[in-house]
Amino acid sequence: MEIIEWIRFIIGAVFILCGLLIFMIEMVGIFRFKYVLNRMHAAAMGDTLGIGCSLIGLIIISGLNFTSLKLFCIIIFLWFSSPTSSHLITRLEVATDGERESHYSIITLEELESEKEKS
Numbered sequence: 001m002e003i004i005e006w007i008r009f010i011i012g013a014v015f016i017l018c019g020l021l022i023f024m025i026e027m028v029g030i031f032r033f034k035y036v037l038n039r040m041h042a043a044a045m046g047d048t049l050g051i052g053c054s055l056i057g058l059i060i061i062s063g064l065n066f067t068s069l070k071l072f073c074i075i076i077f078l079w080f081s082s083p084t085s086s087h088l089i090t091r092l093e094v095a096t097d098g099e100r101e102s103h104y105s106i107i108t109l110e111e112l113e114s115e116k117e118k119s
Helices: 002-032 036-062 066-096 109-118
Strands: none
Touching (some): 002 036
């Protein structure tokens, strides 16, 4: 029976270490990217995946009990809230960016239709 506990602990520790590795890669992405939307994408993806892996590791170590259910509910909440909040912050950045032309160009539907007619 003690062997099963050790195997469960090792598998949980591997998930927690994967989550920490994802957090470190996220931090490198945040500091390396120049544009704020690229940094936001790295932060949002890293948070969602890193927290998910870390909490799955804690669920495995904890076993099947009420604490595991609460950790699973936290994972579900973060999987819905983190991408939504980062999307809203990104939309705010795009709407208030004063130097849009230096980062990207805006193409209207009329421009696309005129290009399509030319070709």
